[in-house]
Amino acid sequence: MRDLEDRLPDALRDLSGDVVPDPSQEAPTLRRARRRRALTASATALALVAIVAGGLAGLRALAPSTTTTPGVDPTPSATSSPGPTDLVPLGAIWPETTAEDLAFAQQQIDEGHQPWRTDPAMTAEAFAVNVLGWAPEDVVSQAGTPGSDGTVAVEISNAGLEPSEGTSGPPAPRTVVTLAQLGRTDANGVWTVTGAQSELVALGLVEVSSDGTGLQVVGALSDPREEWTVAIDVYEGMTSDDAVTHVELGSDPEGFDADVAVASIDGSVIVVVYAYDPEGTIVAADAFGLLAPAAGVSAPEPTGTGEPPIEGLPEPVAATRQAILDGVAALDWDALAALIDPNTFVYAFDDGSDPIPVWREDPSVLDPIPAVLELPSVVQEIEGYGTFYVWPYLVGEGSLDEVSEQERTDLHALGLSDAQIEEMRAAGAYLGPRLAIDATGLWRNYVAGGD
Amino acid sequence: MVVTQPREGVREAGGRLDELYRTHAPDALRLAYLLTGDRGLAEDLTQDAFVKVLGRFHDLRNRDAFWWYLRRTIVNLSNSHFRRRRVERAWLDRQHVEPGVPDPDVTDRERMRQALGVLRPEQRAAIVLRYYEDLTEADIAQALGVAPGTVKSLVSRGMARLREELSDDA
Numbered sequence: 001m002r003d004l005e006d007r008l009p010d011a012l013r014d015l016s017g018d019v020v021p022d023p024s025q026e027a028p029t030l031r032r033a034r035r036r037r038a039l040t041a042s043a044t045a046l047a048l049v050a051i052v053a054g055g056l057a058g059l060r061a062l063a064p065s066t067t068t069t070p071g072v073d074p075t076p077s078a079t080s081s082p083g084p085t086d087l088v089p090l091g092a093i094w095p096e097t098t099a100e101d102l103a104f105a106q107q108q109i110d111e112g113h114q115p116w117r118t119d120p121a122m123t124a125e126a127f128a129v130n131v132l133g134w135a136p137e138d139v140v141s142q143a144g145t146p147g148s149d150g151t152v153a154v155e156i157s158n159a160g161l162e163p164s165e166g167t168s169g170p171p172a173p174r175t176v177v178t179l180a181q182l183g184r185t186d187a188n189g190v191w192t193v194t195g196a197q198s199e200l201v202a203l204g205l206v207e208v209s210s211d212g213t214g215l216q217v218v219g220a221l222s223d224p225r226e227e228w229t230v231a232i233d234v235y236e237g238m239t240s241d242d243a244v245t246h247v248e249l250g251s252d253p254e255g256f257d258a259d260v261a262v263a264s265i266d267g268s269v270i271v272v273v274y275a276y277d278p279e280g281t282i283v284a285a286d287a288f289g290l291l292a293p294a295a296g297v298s299a300p301e302p303t304g305t306g307e308p309p310i311e312g313l314p315e316p317v318a319a320t321r322q323a324i325l326d327g328v329a330a331l332d333w334d335a336l337a338a339l340i341d342p343n344t345f346v347y348a349f350d351d352g353s354d355p356i357p358v359w360r361e362d363p364s365v366l367d368p369i370p371a372v373l374e375l376p377s378v379v380q381e382i383e384g385y386g387t388f389y390v391w392p393y394l395v396g397e398g399s400l401d402e403v404s405e406q407e408r409t410d411l412h413a414l415g416l417s418d419a420q421i422e423e424m425r426a427a428g429a430y431l432g433p434r435l436a437i438d439a440t441g442l443w444r445n446y447v448a449g450g451d
Numbered sequence: 452m453v454v455t456q457p458r459e460g461v462r463e464a465g466g467r468l469d470e471l472y473r474t475h476a477p478d479a480l481r482l483a484y485l486l487t488g489d490r491g492l493a494e495d496l497t498q499d500a501f502v503k504v505l506g507r508f509h510d511l512r513n514r515d516a517f518w519w520y521l522r523r524t525i526v527n528l529s530n531s532h533f534r535r536r537r538v539e540r541a542w543l544d545r546q547h548v549e550p551g552v553p554d555p556d557v558t559d560r561e562r563m564r565q566a567l568g569v570l571r572p573e574q575r576a577a578i579v580l581r582y583y584e585d586l587t588e589a590d591i592a593q594a595l596g597v598a599p600g601t602v603k604s605l606v607s608r609g610m611a612r613l614r615e616e617l618s619d620d621a
Contacts, residue, residue, distance in 0.1 A: 004610065004613060004617065005610070008578075008613075009582050009583065009585070011559070012582055012583040014559075014560055014563075015484075015560050015563050015564055016484060017481075018484060018564075019480050019481060019484045019493060019494075021477050021497075025476075025498055026472055026476070029498045029502060030468055030501075030505070032498070032502040032506075033468060033501060033502045033505035033506045130531070
């Protein structure tokens with residue numbers, strides 16, 4: 001018998017002949033790819049819009065400058081007023097980092113797959129296994145109670161790093177994984193990791209370098225033990241298979257000060273700062289998402305110079321509202337398409353088809369949108385679908401039996417005549433144009449009138 | 452201030468995407484099959500890989516290296532799949548090892564498929580990339596995101612296990 005090494009290439013080629021591509025998969029695969037590209041572009045746009053509406057609370061929480069960092073001089077810029085080099089965290093880091101991926105994960109759960117994703121502690125354990133590389137049987141988790149913002153902090157540790165029985169030593173470091181339901185918020189909603197912070201890794205500064213081509217990461221291990229080392233992974237985009245820059249920082253007890261070259265493909269990065277023991281096991285990690293310099297584009301402009309956030313609207317909703325206004329103003333069909341999932345979007349009397357060709361045929365159907373979005377919205381909880389922000393508020397009035405002066409003024413602003421208002425009063429309901437965005441920022445419907 | 456992809460590029464890419472799919476789909480599917488040993492799973496992974504890579508085609512720094520990006524994505528997706536399955540099994544306490552009862556009637560091809568299936572996913576990926584894709588250790592290390600020394604170890608241990616499995620059948 002020939003040696004295995006010699007015959008293996010032929011054997012593998014022979015085995016690979018078992019499968020041939022199914023031509024019917026080409027069209028749906030390419031459709032998904034084109035949608036993903038549109039959504040990726042949209043995600044960048046939305047993230048940048050979030051600079052205006054956002055703030056730096058998330059980054060402040062993840063990169064506390066108040067940490068005492070031996071040997072380094074943490075500058076206050078990460079927690080000071082927004083400046084040219086400040087960064088804004090993205091909404092999620094693992095496993096889903098785009099609205100499309102989140103929707104797909106939710107669909108999988110709704111179909112009965114991966115039920116563990118509805119449990120924040122189990123999702124945190126999966127993060128420990130997949131990102132930190134811990135053996136499943138070694139992962140210990142303790143979930144906290146949900147915060148007022150709906151997030152849950154899950155403390156994880158590696159039992160394999162605890163002192164052996166009968167020996168003494170420091171306990172395994174704890175890492176707190178923060179999770180949120182970024183889509184549905186009921187018992188069947190998927191949980192996603194939005195960040196991680198360990199008691200071991202103390203970050204003093206994380207910011208875009210002054211020349212805008214990379215990140216500066218400064219920090220130290222709060223409990224540096226012999227031969228524990230630090231490394232940084234920077235994922236240059238929002239998907240886990242994007243290029244990752246790996247920087248080994250060694251084991252200097254004085255701390256680390258790293259400049260990591262970044263050329264993000266979509267204007268975002270996910271940063272993971274690891275601490276390793278001498279065996280190469282990750283003992284703890286900090287992880288967070290940031291906006292960063294993108295390849296071929298300039299760094300984000302200074303924050304705080306755009307429009308103020310819409311009062312009462314969550315950031316994703318406010319960002320989508322603005323993106324809709326921008327897209328309609330420019331009749332930018334690609335931009336509008338990127339805000340929509342044709343499988344779930346409802347327009348006119350249709351459901352589940354792509355509205356863009358229809359709107360392109362007759363753009364005037366979009367004319368009422370700016371006026372609609374100028375009015376206040378109402379929040380509607382729709383069972384099985386989650387929270388919707390619906391414009392105008394008149395949709396939620398329930399009855400227009402009596403039309404107040406304010407309502408009449410607003411109805412006129414929507415271009416409705418007194419005769420049409422009278423029809424609505426007689427019908428007892430608002431029948432004008434309306435638009436809805438769900439809590440994740442996905443544009444869910446636009447009905448120009450009627451029904 | 453808002454960064455978006457150039458729309459002209461999106462239109463231009465339409466035909467190119469079709470060509471890329473048709474050119475690489477057979478190789479991608481075969482690689483995914485060798486990595487997973489499961490025809491249906493290989494089809495799913497291949498489609499997901501195309502969606503991911505074609506979905507950001509304009510962002511690729513070197514578009515001529517499309518196969519390189521696609522191969523790396525298939526390997527990543529395959530490894531992620533097996534990691535996820537391992538996690539699920541542990542949590543749901545459903546783990547059960549199929550007894551390795553040799554079937555005297557199976558073909559050499561099926562023996563090879565079964566033997567590959569016994570390897571750890573990382574070992575299987577390293578061996579497939581080495582002996583099917585004919586990559587160097589450095590290229591395998593890049594594709595798997597591990598150190599070159601780790602590749603050497605993965606291939607060595609994987610081959611030892613493979614010999615063991617196949618010799619039982621011989």
